[in-house]
Amino acid sequence: MNKAAQQHMTYRQAVREAMREAMQKDDRVFLMGEDVGRYGGCFNVSEGMLQEFGEDRVVDTPLSESGFTGCGIGAAAAGMRPIVEIMTVNFSLLAADQIINTAAVLYYMSGGQFNVPVVIRMATGGGKQLAAQHSRSLENWYAHIPGLKILTPATVEDARGMLWPALEDPDPVLIFENSTLYNYEDAYSGNGHTVDISTARVRRAGSDVSILTYGIGLHKSLKAAEQLSKQGIEAEVVDLRVLRPLDNETVFASVRKTHRAVIVDEGWKSGGISAELSARITESLFYDLDCPVERVCGAEVPAPYARHLEQASLPQPQQIIETIQKMGGIHG
Amino acid sequence: MATKKKTPAKKKSSRKSREKEQKRHLLHQMIRIRQMEEKAYELYTQEKIRGFLHLYDGEEAVAVGVIENLQKEDSIVATYREHGHALVRGVSMERIMAEMYGKLEGCSGGRGGSMHLYDKETNFFGGSAIVANGLPMATGVALAYKRQQKEAIACCFFGEGAVDEGEFHESMNLAALWKLPVLFVCENNLYSMGMPFELAESETDLVTKARSYKMKASSVNGMDVLAVLQEARKAVAYARDNQQPYFLECRTYRYRAHSMFDPERYRSKEEVQEWKKKDPITTFAEKLKKEQLLTDEELQHINREVAGEVAQAVQFAEEGTDEPIENLSQFVYSNSKN
Numbered sequence: 001m002n003k004a005a006q007q008h009m010t011y012r013q014a015v016r017e018a019m020r021e022a023m024q025k026d027d028r029v030f031l032m033g034e035d036v037g038r039y040g041g042c043f044n045v046s047e048g049m050l051q052e053f054g055e056d057r058v059v060d061t062p063l064s065e066s067g068f069t070g071c072g073i074g075a076a077a078a079g080m081r082p083i084v085e086i087m088t089v090n091f092s093l094l095a096a097d098q099i100i101n102t103a104a105v106l107y108y109m110s111g112g113q114f115n116v117p118v119v120i121r122m123a124t125g126g127g128k129q130l131a132a133q134h135s136r137s138l139e140n141w142y143a144h145i146p147g148l149k150i151l152t153p154a155t156v157e158d159a160r161g162m163l164w165p166a167l168e169d170p171d172p173v174l175i176f177e178n179s180t181l182y183n184y185e186d187a188y189s190g191n192g193h194t195v196d197i198s199t200a201r202v203r204r205a206g207s208d209v210s211i212l213t214y215g216i217g218l219h220k221s222l223k224a225a226e227q228l229s230k231q232g233i234e235a236e237v238v239d240l241r242v243l244r245p246l247d248n249e250t251v252f253a254s255v256r257k258t259h260r261a262v263i264v265d266e267g268w269k270s271g272g273i274s275a276e277l278s279a280r281i282t283e284s285l286f287y288d289l290d291c292p293v294e295r296v297c298g299a300e301v302p303a304p305y306a307r308h309l310e311q312a313s314l315p316q317p318q319q320i321i322e323t324i325q326k327m328g329g330i331h332g
Numbered sequence: 333m334a335t336k337k338k339t340p341a342k343k344k345s346s347r348k349s350r351e352k353e354q355k356r357h358l359l360h361q362m363i364r365i366r367q368m369e370e371k372a373y374e375l376y377t378q379e380k381i382r383g384f385l386h387l388y389d390g391e392e393a394v395a396v397g398v399i400e401n402l403q404k405e406d407s408i409v410a411t412y413r414e415h416g417h418a419l420v421r422g423v424s425m426e427r428i429m430a431e432m433y434g435k436l437e438g439c440s441g442g443r444g445g446s447m448h449l450y451d452k453e454t455n456f457f458g459g460s461a462i463v464a465n466g467l468p469m470a471t472g473v474a475l476a477y478k479r480q481q482k483e484a485i486a487c488c489f490f491g492e493g494a495v496d497e498g499e500f501h502e503s504m505n506l507a508a509l510w511k512l513p514v515l516f517v518c519e520n521n522l523y524s525m526g527m528p529f530e531l532a533e534s535e536t537d538l539v540t541k542a543r544s545y546k547m548k549a550s551s552v553n554g555m556d557v558l559a560v561l562q563e564a565r566k567a568v569a570y571a572r573d574n575q576q577p578y579f580l581e582c583r584t585y586r587y588r589a590h591s592m593f594d595p596e597r598y599r600s601k602e603e604v605q606e607w608k609k610k611d612p613i614t615t616f617a618e619k620l621k622k623e624q625l626l627t628d629e630e631l632q633h634i635n636r637e638v639a640g641e642v643a644q645a646v647q648f649a650e651e652g653t654d655e656p657i658e659n660l661s662q663f664v665y666s667n668s669k670n
Binding site: 030056061062064066067068069070071072073074075076077078079080097098101102106107108109110111112113114115146147149170171 | 407409438439440441442443444448450451452457458460462465467468469470471472473474475476477479480486498499502503505506509662663664665666
């Protein structure tokens with residue numbers, strides 16, 4: 001690998017490199033999805049892979065989300081290691097039957113006989129003026145389902161390192177890539193090493209408040225934390241990384257230390273991961289808290305098209321800052 | 333010269349005895365399904381079996397005729413009306429009955445019940461209880477086999493109600509487009525729960541429908557086990573040898589209600605009686621008797637033998653183990669890497 005590529009990489013390149021490496025390492029791995037081949041991927045993630053691996057391993061599918069996702073699930077149950085790409089989480093609703101009624105339950109329903117080692121990748125999130133049908137963050141929904149594992153890489157290192165362990169995992173793994181992160185570029189020194197797909201990570205240490213977040217929320221939270229630091233408030237930023245199963249231990253350790261928790265999520269509050277985290281913290285750490293848990297989440301509206309409206313519907317660093325400044329007992 | 337003359341006669345007699353053996357085997361398999369289903373009905377009324385129960389009486393010739401043609405390495409994907417398929421595929425009646433009882437010894441460890449029989453040993457990819465949900469899976473299994481350069485095919489059973497679903501059309505297209513060895517077997521029993529087939533489809537000729545995907549297709553009398561056997565033999569060979577899908581419609585009828593909760597307001601008793609005249613077991617037994625391949629005594633013997641198997645299966649289920657509640661979360665996720 002050339003040294004420059006090791007030093008800097010976009011999120012998009014990281015996902016592509018992860019897929020290329022997996023295909024080189026394991027003949028059972030193949031990529032299938034809409035426009036992954038000739039077009040190079042709707043978000044240009046798989047550009048060049050058709051030329052490198054050929055039509056048998058980079059498979060352009062018709063617009064049959066349920067059909068090809070189910071096909072990937074069946075192939076996985078019969079010994080392959082498919083990576084199914086669904087353009088965005090919005091279209092995954094057309095494949096929800098296969099993901100929820102088959103992939104998530106097959107192992108259990110068969111009494112441990114048939115496992116489904118499929119990886120399903122999809123873009124998620126809003127912020128690009130794509131309106132109500134193309135801007136959802138439904139990873140929350142999938143995180144509701146026992147039997148699925150839900151990964152939300154927010155960094156270049158995770159985008160690069162999560163895929164291989166996801167493919168090695170005998171259970172169905174869904175990877176949600178926030179589409180506004182594809183162009184995000186960062187130093188990369190991971191040298192192709194994998195990362196764990198079971199724990200949350202503290203991305204910034206702090207003592208006054210814990211910000212619990214994932215995906216694009218991590219970047220907004222880190223920005224907010226830098227601003228707060230100038231005011232003497234040190235926020236600890238926890239990147240959840242995995243929405244199912246949730247890593248209680250890392251989250252609880254942080255909240256025990258800071259005694260305050262804010263959850264930042266582009267998804268809606270109602271029935272979402274923020275509600276779940278808040279409940280867990282209240283159930284387990286009630287007496288450790290100095291003030292109620294706060295949430296900065298997507299406004300409960302279908303995503304609007306107009307830029308100012310859409311931006312107002314999404315969590316912003318300023319909102320995170322203001323929320324934390326008002327928390328009980330916080331200094332600064 | 334003398335020995336040369338003898339050989340064809342010998343061949344003929346051994347062919348005859350093979351034919352007799354096979355036909356009696358087919359009859360035996362159908363009777364096993366019928367008696368198992370009748371017992372399941374009875375056990376349901378006694379509340380030994382709970383949940384939904386979809387019985388296969390009347391449709392036995394389809395599962396028997398098709399599965400007889402499959403090889404060990406082939407796979408089956410079926411529906412919630414799959415007791416018969418599991419049984420003739422080689423899952424023991426004991427393990428099927430134990431599954432309906434919700435016992436640990438059941439073929440899905442008591443986690444599936446009547447609608448979700450699974451058996452990895454015989455590549456029985458189970459009963460899915462979402463209509464048409466199994467078609468994409470079967471297509472994917474065939475895709476895997478093709479990539480693994482196996483000779484195996486995937487055989488997918490579904491009712492005509494599945495034809496209404498988008499997953500049917502998506503799978504038919506993918507299988508034909510990618511030239512995958514899937515045998516799609518449509519068990520057309522005329523009603524999807526209560527909805528008559530002709531009220532659900534603008535095109536009721538399923539062969540025409542399948543051919544619109546450039547898929548080879550045919551239709552057969554699903555009440556005639558020999559007809560199914562022969563048609564399925566061609567279909568299986570076609571799928572295997574050409575690495576192409578095949579669509580086989582089997583026109584059949586279910587005697588029982590859709591499930592045990594169905595009051596059957598959508599069809600007349602007379603209609604059910606008319607179909608019972610075409611019963612796949614009695615008509616086939618009569619045919620064998622006429623051909624002097626079966627006597628009344630032999631038929632009674634088969635019935636008694638199967639009754640013994642059923643009694644033993646019920647006893648096995650009755651004596652089965654309730655899984656400890658501590659194991660509730662086992663199999664939500666796998667523990668080991670693969």
